[in-house]
Amino acid sequence: MELKSIMEHDISPEAASIPSNYSRLIARALGLLTQDLPTLLTNTQITVEEFLEESTLLTADQQIRLLENALRISQNPAFGLTVGKMLTPGAHGAMGFLVNSSPNLLTAMQAFQTFSPTRMSFVRLELIAGKDWLECHYHLDLDVSEEVQRCLAEASAITFFDCAQHIIGKPLETAITQFKHREPPYHQRYAECIPGQIAFGHSHTVVKIPIEVCRIGNISANQQNYLLAFKQCEAMLSQLHAGENSVELKLKKLMLSHPPGTLSEEAAAASMFISKRTLARRLKVEGASFRKVRDHILSQQATSYLR
Known part of the structure; x- marks a missing residue:
């Protein structure tokens, strides 16, 4: 490179x-x-x-x-x-x-x-x-x-x-x-x-x-982990450059900071100091939902594993 x-x-x-x-x-x-x-x-x-x-x-x-x-x-x-x-x-x-x-x-x-x-x-x-x-x-x-x-x-x-x-x-x-x-x-x-x-x-x-x-090799290197983390960093950098500051973006950042698929809707809402119902309503206004965001993130991560 x-x-x-x-x-x-x-x-x-x-x-x-x-x-x-x-x-x-x-x-x-x-x-x-x-x-x-x-x-x-x-x-x-x-x-x-x-x-x-x-x-x-x-x-x-x-x-x-x-x-x-x-x-x-x-x-x-x-x-x-x-x-x-x-x-x-x-x-x-x-x-x-x-x-x-x-x-x-x-x-x-x-x-x-x-x-x-x-x-x-x-x-x-x-x-x-x-x-x-x-x-x-x-x-x-x-x-x-x-x-x-x-x-x-x-x-x-x-x-x-x-x-x-x-x-x-x-x-x-x-x-x-x-x-x-x-x-x-x-x-x-x-x-x-x-x-x-x-x-x-x-x-x-x-x-x-x-x-x-x-050039010394990292004995702890893991290609799958590296590619997954690289994709996560790319996604966050892209979002920063886009200048977004939405509830959907905050949710994506939370999901990317947790192991894949582990963040629940309740935990995400609690991290934002809002109720699960309020989170769902705000996401709906932006044309999104917790499930859609989660599935999108998991799909990206699965693609990274397969490459």
Whole structure:
């Protein structure tokens, strides 16, 4: 597969496309109770009820504002490391499943590049393959403070190296990570979760990996799982580009985030904080039904298994 340069995103920053599970994880990292959430949600225009709803999507501005609030609440300069250590593959939905099922690290990084908009719309990855090294350049499409930029870069780096270790079977000690932000006072803690050489104060954040490491086979690779997750990610990316924000779309996202055929109509309605009857009525207005959406998703997944 040919490597692309910068992946151009055509998702509007005003579009609500970022899954809210990251923000709920941030709330857990802060140890917040339900009654504490209004402080975290200050100036986001998100209610506590919406925040707790699994199907809620955030805009890029809301996500950044929430992260700014979290950093202020935590009073922990190394909050990005704390959050990064909590980000299991499951936190990244179908994309996390796709990456961990990839045949090798190169394919996994291409998956990160292509489908990162389904998880964090303002993050762009650029892959540059040379004779001896593969470089992954990390870009943010929003103007953010150095504190926010550092927090995002730290959490993203930990996510990448955790996935890399899963694929190659050991820590990626031969990598070189160059961060855009200045060396923080707690820089010694980076070695606890980011292997290899680490440097600070560069023009932008980039991870460099020996090309031969990128071709090491993933002993946990599963082609069927990979193809299924790939189709799920493709479907979500297509929906984002279409700019849809309907009840049907929310239902599809919920179904794609659960094992095939396991989400019941009652559970879906509960996740949206509405009754089963209300869900059916809203879907009917859009010319859909729970059964139609479920059958469509299952049909797509069955087709993926057969290919």
